[in-house]
Amino acid sequence: MKSDKREIIRQSAIKIFYAEGFHQATTDRIAAEAGVSVGTIYNYFRSKEDVLGYIFQVELEKRVRYLEGLQKQDLSIADKFGGFLAMHFAQVKEDPALASILIRERNLPHKRSVAVIEDFQARILEHFEGMFEEALKKQEIRPCNPKLAALLVFGAMEAVISRALGKGAGGLDRGFLEDAAREIPMLLFRAFGLPDLGPDPDQPDGRDRQAQPGEEAQPVHQARPEMDILLD
Amino acid sequence: MKSDKREIIRQSAIKIFYAEGFHQATTDRIAAEAGVSVGTIYNYFRSKEDVLGYIFQVELEKRVRYLEGLQKQDLSIADKFGGFLAMHFAQVKEDPALASILIRERNLPHKRSVAVIEDFQARILEHFEGMFEEALKKQEIRPCNPKLAALLVFGAMEAVISRALGKGAGGLDRGFLEDAAREIPMLLFRAFGLPDLGPDPDQPDGRDRQAQPGEEAQPVHQARPEMDILLD
């Protein structure tokens, strides 16, 4: 089966790119890791860069599929971000090497042929932006520049992942990732949430204002089993 | 003068690294750009990587010097971040190519010899963290994890710069950078500021609480002439 080999090569490339960086990684090492010969790589990919592009593409598609799934559901922006965050972080935990590559190699100047890499960030940002725009329309959040907001959230998120992955070291700081997953939605809520709706999680007694009757604290992150199918 | 050549080479390397990326950049091109011969580069630097390291070092020192200057002054955390943001963004405007390198090459797996590159983010984060810790002690801000907070701010900031620089293209989106400089402090204030002290800049009339007499709205970012001298 063709996709079999392609997949094996992709997996092996992830290991090698992670361990050595894209430029230092050699096709020989990838082939050895995959248990095939160099020639075989070129039967499934046009070039080494193409392998990297494919790695990005697969991940991009996962995220986009997930984001499109979120879009169709009638969720608050908090739940949407919470959902994406959970999914994104889960992927990082599942394959830290992959996550590392996604961050390290993203900004590098690659040939035109690997447009996917440039798309990765752009496509996710578009979705984030759409989420902010919709929330603005629905007056879920305070007025803000949705482009900028999307970018800030994305940047913060990636910095957290980058840090959790450490500097090329072996381990993944899972505790840090979990702390972040808990705190980020709260901060987002404070930063963007409408003042008269947003409860202050730190002051549940509501010292300076009374909770309105019928008002419910909105858990920013909750299990959403119907979304899990979106993950491969 | 020795530092003369070293500086010329540094400047030329910035241009070439920016245009071609560190790995694609050749020592021949750098030498040509600097108007010296290849050998001369190696009279001032141990290796190509050493040149990159020096580029990071110079910028790191600028930032650290500025941050240490801020530390000594009795400023609110808002003013501190505002100040650093202004300074950092000003540097980006002054030399977008340099800013681009700082972001693109930061995460690459370089040899141990270029520890400066690994230090760059770490040192700035330490300062950010220190600022958050101090603000917490002074009860300027809500309780939060200072490590995480520092990281989020840093990540958001870098994402903005990355976006403003565009994807390797020539231009710098100055408008975007300025918008960001205006909005980020506000968001930080909302996300971290203490509720009973932080005025809501969107609602200057103070619908939900009365401004205290003598209380002045603190513009998060204002000209601080005494700091300007810190920028070389």
Add this chain to the structure above:
Amino acid sequence: MKSDKREIIRQSAIKIFYAEGFHQATTDRIAAEAGVSVGTIYNYFRSKEDVLGYIFQVELEKRVRYLEGLQKQDLSIADKFGGFLAMHFAQVKEDPALASILIRERNLPHKRSVAVIEDFQARILEHFEGMFEEALKKQEIRPCNPKLAALLVFGAMEAVISRALGKGAGGLDRGFLEDAAREIPMLLFRAFGLPDLGPDPDQPDGRDRQAQPGEEAQPVHQARPEMDILLD
């Protein structure tokens, strides 16, 4: 076939190292001589030094195999040295370029990786020493320091080869080599041989002592067909 190319490269390297000396020789020239591309050299050898090491190794193995073959046979020390000398000189005649390299590059300070080069002389000396020790035990020769004796013989032998090869010039002085092959054993006999057993080849009439009946003048160097198979 792998060993095919390796052998071609070895042969070509011998030519080039001989003509230009190891340091002046370039991998490009070796590749050209071998009719392959530079890269191919590095498919069969780790480095230029490795090629030199391999050249020494092949020759060392030839000599050692021959010396071990001699060891197993019940020969007088004279026959042993005579045999080795004949074999060694034959190799020199067959490939003077190779012989030249073996002498010229032997003393150079090479990297640790080319330990074979250091082994070359050491291993042959060990065998020589062993031959002297055995002869001493069998009282074939006068008392002497076997280490020193081995060294003197080796040095004398190499000086002869060095001279016969000329100073880097093209030719090999075959006559000189043959003269030496004839005279050296005689001198060895005189220098080390037991006085009451050693016939004086210059005075076959035995002026100062009578040849014992049944005693045969031992030609130090005679055809030993059974040894020829030891030469590849």
Add this chain to the structure above:
Amino acid sequence: MKSDKREIIRQSAIKIFYAEGFHQATTDRIAAEAGVSVGTIYNYFRSKEDVLGYIFQVELEKRVRYLEGLQKQDLSIADKFGGFLAMHFAQVKEDPALASILIRERNLPHKRSVAVIEDFQARILEHFEGMFEEALKKQEIRPCNPKLAALLVFGAMEAVISRALGKGAGGLDRGFLEDAAREIPMLLFRAFGLPDLGPDPDQPDGRDRQAQPGEEAQPVHQARPEMDILLD
């Protein structure tokens, strides 16, 4: 004084050539060792090779002067060789680094400009040959090929020095050198000496022949104060 600097550079070059080998040695290192700048080296020598040539020249002259001194004296060949051996070995002990260079770099293919290096061995051999020829004429020794004899002696001598110096290691095996100095003349005597004149040092009681009246055992090596002035 011009020769002052030239001498300092020569001494420094000896140290560096010894430690790193001629090719690996850099002019920078030599200059640093000499406490001058690279440029200065080129004020006293035409090239790096020229420095090496000068090193050989100085030593060659020492040896030749000594050999010429010997020639003028009415000494037996044994005394002559004994004298040269003593002097040569004394030089080795005095400056092992220098001796090492003389052996290591002698066979290398150097540019034509450094003919001295090629002369070194040739000139000494000529003298040896002359000594043998004269001894033959005076019937001091058995008939032999003086060219070959000279070569064998030279080769044996150099092998001993090479071994005593070790393989580039720090130390000099002085004991070995002294043993050799004692044994070599004896072996030479046996190999070349006339049978009816040569006493057998192993059998001082003269088992197989009577010492002639008035015949004195000739010590092969004795103090010759009149020669010491020849050593700088």
Add this chain to the structure above:
DNA sequence: TATGAATGAGACTTCATTCAT
């Protein structure tokens, strides 16, 4: 005479990619 920064040709080695089997 001394300096030492500048030079630049040229060396070794790597490695993505090809293609005959």
Add this chain to the structure above:
DNA sequence: TATGAATGAAGTCTCATTCAT
């Protein structure tokens, strides 16, 4: 489809030598 030996362009770095000061 799989192989892997062969390719060769290209890159980094070295270092003997020069020459203006």
